[in-house]
Amino acid sequence: MRTLENTLLVAIKILKNNLAEYTYEFPKHTTINNFYPKSENDCWTNGFCTGMYWLAYEMTNDEAFKVAALVQVDSFLERIHAKIVTDHHDMGFLYSLSCVAAYQLTGSAKGKEAALLAANNLLERFHENGQFFQAWGKLGDASNYRLIIDCLMNLPLLYWASVETGNPIYKEKADAHAKTSLNNLVRDDFSTYHTYFFDPLTGNPTKGITAQGYKDDSAWARGQAWGIYGLALCYKYTKDPKCIELFYPVTDFFIDKLPEDGVPYWDLDFTDLDNEPKDSSSAAIAACGILEMIKYLPEEKANYYRKVAEKMFDDLAKAYATNNIEESNGLLQHSVYAKSTAFNTVDDLGIDECSLWGDYFFMELMVRLSKDWKLYW
Secondary structure (H helix, E strand, C coil): CCCCCHHHHHHHHHHHHHHHCCCCCCCECEEEECCEEEEECCCCCCCHHHHHHHHHHHCCCHHHHHHHHHHHHHHHHHHHHCCCCCCCCCCCHHHHHHHHHHHHCEEEEEHHHHHHHHHHHHHHHHHHHCCCCCCCCCCCCHHHHHEEEEHHHCCHHHHHHHHHHHHCCCHHHHHHHHHHHCCCCCCCCEEEECEEECCCCCCCCCEEECCCCCCCCCEEHHHHHHHHHHHHHHHHHHHCHHHHHHHHHHHHHHHHHCCCCCCCCCCCCCCCCCCCCCCCHHHHHHHHHHHHHHHHHHHHHHHHHHHHHHHHHHHHHHHHHHHCCCCCCEECEEEEECCCCCCCCCCEEEEEEHHHHHHHHHHHHCCCCHCCCCCCC
């Protein structure tokens, strides 16, 4: 049985070995045959690499991780100045884990500058009509006038910016987006929509659909996991009791859909009978969100959900974590980026592979279970 300590040591060894390949370049979003190709800093996932280096630095005090992470901070500063693929809402995924972390851990002036510029970039995507940050596409375009559940994870960048600058506008817009999300993304059965559209003229909500789930009325596993963690972060910053009210049933919906090995299929509508791939990243994300929210729950509830998160880690460590650097240069195998169906329009991508976010959240999960961790979010 792999222990937390042993699993973390293997992960740190893999990350240390990766520094030679992925310091001035980044791993691509997902592996090919369990090994990451190299990529430029032009994807929404690049911050997860730097975030893992910071987590490894915290756990080891190994200067090699700090040096590599600061090299990547330089790249993120260049990216936001040049606006390289920044026409989306994922500024938090990119800049909280790389640059806010750098500022928090080392006092990096470049990290602070880059993160504030990224917060400003995200602020530009806020729509007064509808009160939300547009996820993708040309601003105001009716075909993309929508939010997605993932954006709850990007809001902490704005809360951080509000504190650093003393300007309340960042917090005000983040609060507004959080409220809009809570009011629209959770269905009556406490599954979640991936994405929700609004009328550009009136701002009224119009419909919820999926982009990456099985179909519009199914529960995309990673989206449900973003919802769990997103509710925890929203409560951290807003103290809105609705976040906790929704956390219980949204999390329980996820838990109730888990197969025997504790790791969900890529959409929660699937069961063992469907012959569909698992998405290990969803379990890692959900477990991190649970460990964040239990800080604010009554003791009995907190103890129950902590045991759930610990079991998720045990299940991941037992059958999904990479055992050695010959096997993979990723940390967590059997993830799914996107899978096409008769009901969605995505292309197959990163199916049954490691994903950069899956690796990051698995690493964050281990750090959370090892120490009282100060969030980069």
